[in-house]
Every structure is written in C-alpha cells, then in structure tokens.
Amino acid sequence: MYKCAVTSLGCKVNQCEAEAIKTQMKDMGYEICDFSKKADVYIINTCSVTKEGERKSRQMVRRAQGLNENAKICVTGCACQKEPEIFKNIEGVKIVCGNSKKHLLPKMIKEELSGIFVEDMAKYDCYDEMPDSAIEKTRAFIKVQDGCNNFCSYCIIPYLRGRERSRKIENIIKESTKLRDMGFKEIVINGIHLSSYGKEWDFKPSLKDVVKEICNISGIERVRLGSLEPRVITDEFLKVLSENKEFCPNFHLSLQSGCDTVLKRMNRKYSTEEYFLAVKRIRGVFPSASISTDIITGFPGETDEEFNKTLDFVNKVGFAWVHVFPYSKREGTVAEKIPDQVIKQTKILRAHKLSELTDKIGKEYREQFVGKIKGVLCETNENGVQTGLIKEHIQVCFKSVPIENEIIKVKITKVTEKGLWGERID
Numbered sequence: 001m002y003k004c005a006v007t008s009l010g011c012k013v014n015q016c017e018a019e020a021i022k023t024q025m026k027d028m029g030y031e032i033c034d035f036s037k038k039a040d041v042y043i044i045n046t047c048s049v050t051k052e053g054e055r056k057s058r059q060m061v062r063r064a065q066g067l068n069e070n071a072k073i074c075v076t077g078c079a080c081q082k083e084p085e086i087f088k089n090i091e092g093v094k095i096v097c098g099n100s101k102k103h104l105l106p107k108m109i110k111e112e113l114s115g116i117f118v119e120d121m122a123k124y125d126c127y128d129e130m131p132d133s134a135i136e137k138t139r140a141f142i143k144v145q146d147g148c149n150n151f152c153s154y155c156i157i158p159y160l161r162g163r164e165r166s167r168k169i170e171n172i173i174k175e176s177t178k179l180r181d182m183g184f185k186e187i188v189i190n191g192i193h194l195s196s197y198g199k200e201w202d203f204k205p206s207l208k209d210v211v212k213e214i215c216n217i218s219g220i221e222r223v224r225l226g227s228l229e230p231r232v233i234t235d236e237f238l239k240v241l242s243e244n245k246e247f248c249p250n251f252h253l254s255l256q257s258g259c260d261t262v263l264k265r266m267n268r269k270y271s272t273e274e275y276f277l278a279v280k281r282i283r284g285v286f287p288s289a290s291i292s293t294d295i296i297t298g299f300p301g302e303t304d305e306e307f308n309k310t311l312d313f314v315n316k317v318g319f320a321w322v323h324v325f326p327y328s329k330r331e332g333t334v335a336e337k338i339p340d341q342v343i344k345q346t347k348i349l350r351a352h353k354l355s356e357l358t359d360k361i362g363k364e365y366r367e368q369f370v371g372k373i374k375g376v377l378c379e380t381n382e383n384g385v386q387t388g389l390i391k392e393h394i395q396v397c398f399k400s401v402p403i404e405n406e407i408i409k410v411k412i413t414k415v416t417e418k419g420l421w422g423e424r425i426d
Contacts (some may be wrong), residue, residue, distance in 0.1 A: 004030040005039040005064070005233035009057055010047025012190045012226060014077060016143040017102060018045045020130035021076075024106035027131075041072045041109060045102075046079035048160055050328035051424075055077045058090065065092035074109060076102050078160040079145075084118045085385050089104075099161055103128040116242045120145075121162030129171060138388075138405045139224075140184040144210055145173050145191025149199075153267040153334035154299065154327065157192065164196045169205050169213060173362045176214045185405060186248075186377060187214050194225065195232035207232060208240040215244035221407060222377065222391065224248040227294075233278035249286035250393040253278060255293040258313025259306040262299055265338060272313055279317055288368060290320035291393040297354055298327045298347025300338035307350050311357060320365045320392070322358040326351045366394060367421055369412045376410045376422075378403040386424075395419035 004025045008018035042064035046057035055080040076097040079085045084096045097105045098118030147164045197207040223246045241247045326347035376388040381402035410422035
C-alpha cells in the first residue's frame with residue numbers, strides 16, 4: 001500500500017482542509033502516515049500570514065524531500081498561492097496547487113498531473129465542499145466560511161483566499177451529524193472571516209443560525225465559535241447563544257490594537273469604544289465568559305504613546321489570554337508602504353512587555369473559577385494527570401486514571417501557570 005503524509009501550517013481552517021485531504025487520500029487507498037516517516041506522497045498545506053509562516057512552509061517541503069528523494073511532493077495553501085514559482089523550483093515538488101483548486105488536489109495526484117495550478121482568487125466566488133474533517137479526538141473542527149472582504153492594511157489573506165463565501169447550512173448540519181456519529185462531543189465552528197457567514201445572502205441564514213442548528217443535533221454536547229469580529233456581537237446574537245445550553249461562552253474577539261489611531265491605520269472597522277461595548281454585552285449575558293484576542297505590536301508608525309494605550313486597554317478589558325505577534329511586513333499590502341516602520345528590536349520588546357501583562361491578567365481572570373465545579377471534556381493523560389477543557393476553553397488538570405472523550409465534573413482548587421488544577425468529584 002502506498003503511503004501519504006500530510007501536514008498543515010497556520011490557522012484552524014488550514015488544518016480542517018488538511019484533514020479533509022487526508023480523508024480523500026484514504027478513500028483513494030493510501031495509508032496515512034506521520035510526516036516524519038518515509039512516504040510516497042507528501043502534501044504540505046502552507047501558510048502566508050507571516051514571513052515566518054512562509055519560511056516554515058518552504059522548510060517542510062525540503063524536509064519531505066530529505067525523507068524520500070523519490071517521493072511526489074505536493075504543495076497547496078496560501079504561501080504557494082502567493083509565490084507558486086518559488087515552490088515549484090524546490091527539488092521534488094510535482095504539484096503546486098492554489099486555494100481554488102485545493103479540493104481537487106487528491107484527484108490531481110491520482111491522475112499523475114504535475115505543474116502549477118493557481119488561479120486569481122479575486123475572481124473566485126464559489127465555496128468548495130471538501131470531505132468531512134476532524135482534527136482532535138474529542139473536538140471536531142468544521143469549516144463553514146472562506147475568504148475575506150475586509151482588506152486590513154497589514155493582511156495579505158484576502159488576496160490569497162479570495163472574497164467571502166459561505167457554506168450551505170444543510171451541508172454544515174450534515175457534516176456535524178456525521179461527526180456526532182463518529183463520537184465527537186464538541187464542534188468548533190471555523191472560517192477565515194467567520195463573522196461574515198451568510199453576508200452574500202443578506203445574512204439569511206446567519207452565524208447564529210449555524211450555532212442553533214448544530215446545538216439542536218442530539219448527542220453534540222458542546223458548540224464553540226472560532227475568531228469573531230466585534231460587529232457580530234449584538235443583543236440578538238447573544239440571545240440566541242444563551243438559549244442553547246451547548247454553546248461554550250468562549251469568545252475570541254479580534255482586536256489587533258488597543259489604540260484608535262493604530263486601528264485606523266490598520267483599516268480595522270471598529271473603534272476601541274465599539275470593541276469595549278461588545279465586551280460589555282458579552283459579560284452582561286455570560287458573566288464568566290473567556291474573552292481572548294490577537295494583538296500586533298510594532299505596527300508601522302506605532303509610537304510609545306500608542307503602545308501604552310494598548311496596554312491600558314488590555315488592562316481595562318481583562319482578557320483571559322492574548323496571542324501577541326510582532327508586526328510582520330507583508331509584500332503587496334498597504335502597511336508595507338506606511339512610513340516610520342518600527343525596528344525589529346522595539347517590536348519584540350513591546351511583544352514581551354504585552355505578554356507579561358496578559359499573563360498576569362489571565363491568571364486574575366482564572367481566579368474566579370477556584371471553588372467552582374466545572375465540566376471538563378477529557379483529552380489526554382500523562383503519568384496519572386488528566387487534562388481537558390472547560391467550556392471557557394481553559395485547560396484543567398487533575399489526578400485520574402486515563403479518561404478520553406468524557407465530560408467529568410471537577411472542583412477547581414487552584415490556578416496554575418497556564419490553566420487550572422482540580423479534584424474529580426464524580
């Protein structure tokens with residue numbers, strides 16, 4: 001039997017697509033093996049969000065070539081959508097497949113095609129169905145949307161993923177039901193710009209309908225949302241979420257900067273005042289909700305005063321956690337040409353300072369759970385220590401015999417460096 005190894009870099013959407021490709025390759029008779037093993041076919045789903053993502057993508061291609069010089073190496077995803085010739089010129093690469101053709105890659109392999117298959121995503125308006133995907137043993141990630149129309153000044157993704165496209169809700173329900181039948185208790189809803197789900201249909205159905213329909217599938221015990229924009233947080237949206245006991249009150253609400261002048265240069269579509277209003281709305285309905293975000297440090301022109309405003313805003317919000325990224329210049333974006341580019345050392349120092357603050361705030365947020373009884377969806381066990389997630393997407397550890405894919409009641413006893421510690425009570 002021929003062997004195929006698949007790896008994916010970057011976002012959860014990329015990982016969903018990689019899992020779908022694995023399913024297709026299995027159906028073609030391939031044995032799926034770990035990417036570190038010798039295989040006949042290697043598939044790399046690349047990332048272009050940062051320069052580091054692109055570098056790692058090229059590195060994985062060369063790693064595959066080193067594992068088996070006679071293997072067929074196939075590259076897909078955002079980095080090769082951006083620079084197909086660079087990847088095609090790497091020794092061993094047979095197929096360079098752009099984002100619009102990703103769902104056809106296994107068929108290309110079967111037909112023994114070779115070459116570059118990349119289209120201009122600006123002209124692409126079709127949502128491509130792919131086979132069912134599942135990433136983790138207890139949580140299944142389902143893709144419901146692709147593309148982005150926002151064109152933030154620092155981001156190249158709209159050029160590489162194309163315009164916003166939504167998946168038909170009947171197909172979402174069908175896949176969610178299959179995932180339930182496979183034993184998954186939690187569904188995580190993902191998209192490139194998830195808040196825009198249904199926009200091309202005048203939001204009929206909308207994201208809240210997707211959540212409601214998946215929550216209504218018997219046997220699914222948890223439903224979680226991927227990254228959101230502040231504008232989707234309306235009273236009506238929150239009302240629907242609160243009416244479904246399966247919904248997990250975990251909101252990853254995109255911020256990028258806590259300073260209005262920087263947000264304007266970023267071409268973000270909200271102010272810090274509007275963002276904070278969304279936070280207050282969430283906490284008015286879900287008082288203990290975890291609110292997380294992404295923040296870029298050292299965006300072009302960012303002054304010390306502007307950075308300090310971000311620090312103050314982060315303090316004000318009280319995030320559960322923050323993903324902090326030093327700004328990465330992307331060729332072809334508006335931000336590349338903004339004057340007063342911040343030097344690398346300053347970007348890194350600001351990222352370090354912000355991370356220290358957010359670690360402190362995150363611990364303070366987790367203190368509220370001490371003494372409470374929470375349901376933990378068990379995932380892994382190492383040396384008698386069980387780990388899993390509560391609905392607020394916080395990791396809990398407790399002593400136990402190995403348990404997998406069960407929700408266990410745990411009394412939280414203390415805050416740890418990155419999560420919580422507790423005692424099993426049932």
